[in-house]
Amino acid sequence: MDERLASLPDAALVRAVAGGSQDALAALYDRHADGIFAAAVRLCGDRGVAEEVVQETFLALWNRAELFDPSTASLGSWLHAIGRNRTVDRLRAAGRRPSLVSIAATGPDDQSEGDLLDRLANDGTVVASGAGPGTDPESAVASGELRSTLAEAIAAMPEPERVVILLAYQEELSQSEIAVRLGWPLGTVKTRTRRALARLRDVLTDELGPAALEPVPVPTAEG
Amino acid sequence: MTHAEARELLELAAAEPDGLERLAAGDTGDSAALAGHLAACDACREEYGRLTRAARLLRSNIAAMPSPGLRERTLARVAAEGRVRGHVPAGPVMAALPAAGGSGGVGVGSPVAGGPVAGGIGAGGLGAGGDRATSLGRILRGDTRLVAGWVGSLAAAVVIAVGLSWLVVARPLADQARADRAAAAGLVRLTSASVAVDSRPDARHVALTSTTGASGTLAFSPSTREVIVLSTDLPALEAGAEYRCWVEQNGARTQLGRMYRLSDVLAWDGEADAIAGVGPGATFGVSLVPAGGTDGQTVLTGTVAGT
Numbered sequence: 171m172d173e174r175l176a177s178l179p180d181a182a183l184v185r186a187v188a189g190g191s192q193d194a195l196a197a198l199y200d201r202h203a204d205g206i207f208a209a210a211v212r213l214c215g216d217r218g219v220a221e222e223v224v225q226e227t228f229l230a231l232w233n234r235a236e237l238f239d240p241s242t243a244s245l246g247s248w249l250h251a252i253g254r255n256r257t258v259d260r261l262r263a264a265g266r267r268p269s270l271v272s273i274a275a276t277g278p279d280d281q282s283e284g285d286l287l288d289r290l291a292n293d294g295t296v297v298a299s300g301a302g303p304g305t306d307p308e309s310a311v312a313s314g315e316l317r318s319t320l321a322e323a324i325a326a327m328p329e330p331e332r333v334v335i336l337l338a339y340q341e342e343l344s345q346s347e348i349a350v351r352l353g354w355p356l357g358t359v360k361t362r363t364r365r366a367l368a369r370l371r372d373v374l375t376d377e378l379g380p381a382a383l384e385p386v387p388v389p390t391a392e393g
Numbered sequence: 394m395t396h397a398e399a400r401e402l403l404e405l406a407a408a409e410p411d412g413l414e415r416l417a418a419g420d421t422g423d424s425a426a427l428a429g430h431l432a433a434c435d436a437c438r439e440e441y442g443r444l445t446r447a448a449r450l451l452r453s454n455i456a457a458m459p460s461p462g463l464r465e466r467t468l469a470r471v472a473a474e475g476r477v478r479g480h481v482p483a484g485p486v487m488a489a490l491p492a493a494g495g496s497g498g499v500g501v502g503s504p505v506a507g508g509p510v511a512g513g514i515g516a517g518g519l520g521a522g523g524d525r526a527t528s529l530g531r532i533l534r535g536d537t538r539l540v541a542g543w544v545g546s547l548a549a550a551v552v553i554a555v556g557l558s559w560l561v562v563a564r565p566l567a568d569q570a571r572a573d574r575a576a577a578a579g580l581v582r583l584t585s586a587s588v589a590v591d592s593r594p595d596a597r598h599v600a601l602t603s604t605t606g607a608s609g610t611l612a613f614s615p616s617t618r619e620v621i622v623l624s625t626d627l628p629a630l631e632a633g634a635e636y637r638c639w640v641e642q643n644g645a646r647t648q649l650g651r652m653y654r655l656s657d658v659l660a661w662d663g664e665a666d667a668i669a670g671v672g673p674g675a676t677f678g679v680s681l682v683p684a685g686g687t688d689g690q691t692v693l694t695g696t697v698a699g700t
Contacts, residue, residue: 221463344409
């Protein structure tokens with residue numbers, strides 16, 4: 171993203187979108203799309219649906235930019251509300267119920283739980299209290315910033331390493347399944363997986379510090 | 394078991410679904426040996442703990458990342474389907490921002506209408522040399538009707554793109570010119586995506602037909618899960634309806650996505666997990682459905698031929 175565009179507040183970019191600037195729309199995509207996608211994935215568990223939700227959310231932003239009022243809500247809240255509604259619409263059209271989600275999974279970080287509850291009560295989303303993606307240590311740091319840094323690191327990887335790590339963590343494939351899918355020897359898949367993992371662990375350490383990766387207790391086979 | 398062997402087992406398990414948990418269960422030869430090693434090795438036990446935490450972080454974050462192509466697809470769809478707004482020329486974007494803090498003009502190329510798309514084509518797609526050009530040449534040398542039809546669709550898209558570029562120069566109406574240029578850029582992007590799929594070693598092509606005379610072409614790659622669907626003669630949509638493409642294998646239908654219109658071309662391109670398992674006998678299709686729905690009238694179908 172252009173640095174000067176990136177430095178502009180959301181409200182200024184939305185005004186530019188209303189004026190017909192596709193550059194401003196692209197800048198807002200770079201700023202908000204990952205969060206909308208992540209929330210949609212958590213709500214529906216389907217990456218394909220989540221990608222359509224992202225497209226429709228930014229189409230709505232383009233078509234209705236004049237309706238955004240920064241004095242009543244942040245753009246993040248506005249876009250997340252559109253995205254969530256689109257997700258629920260898709261699930262209903264497919265005859266599915268929204269996933270049971272925690273409050274923390276349904277909106278951006280800058281929205282209070284009270285506001286979220288009010289909104290969710292209005293549209294019937296099923297909300298679970300208690301521990302959710304936003305309350306355990308892992309999810310607490312599963313923020314947009316870390317996701318963005320990891321995405322950059324993955325994009326910079328050699329393609330064979332990028333492919334195996336995405337198949338492993340996005341599609342939940344085992345190394346044997348990856349070998350079959352790609353037609354690579356299992357040993358090659360393992361080597362590339364270890365290299366990719368080592369790179370990403372370095373990123374985590376740089377971003378979060380060694381303390382964030384302190385060991386968790388090792389479970390025993392007995393219990 | 395050595396330290397190196399233990400570390401290798403742990404690292405590989407960290408990238409498997411529930412791999413570290415299964416390893417800790419100790420119910421296989423490897424995991425039992427590892428359990429014995431960990432019981433006596435503080436360093437490897439700590440490594441297990443660090444890997445467990447790292448794997449959870451990576452899994453939760455990477456699973457929530459959109460695919461890299463979504464940005465272009467989103468911007469192309471907005472350009473194709475969004476309302477026509479007053480055009481802000483590439484460059485002085487900030488001129489439209491009186492309250493932006495006086496940043497002044499900024500030279501920014503439009504990601505939809507210019508730079509990255511056109512650059513991608515010139516660098517690796519339709520230009521001479523490079524893997525894609527080689528693959529395209531291989532396709533062009535094929536003698537099947539499917540391949541000919543596919544290349545014909547690509548050629549038509551390029552011709553339309555060039556024609557629309559001419560219209561940008563000729564037409565005096567700025568709004569129309571912007572819409573035309575966006576559609577042209579979208580077609581160029583679509584052509585680039587087509588060439589990319591065709592360049593995959595396992596690329597397959599399917600002819601889509603209907604009883605009404607409409608037709609389409611489809612290409613996919615099981616290894617990369619990429620699919621691209623094109624049709625130029627499906628009827629215009631009425632309000633509240635949309636075209637959706639799907640794939641059906643072993644009696645199970647999986648929705649791929651909602652098709653979008655770029656000038657005269659109706660298209661869908663993207664990645665879908667279901668493509669990984671598609672083989673001979675599978676059926677692709679396009680259905681006319683109510684907006685947001687999945688069930689409707691099938692308007693195009695085609696079957697994957699045997700190898």
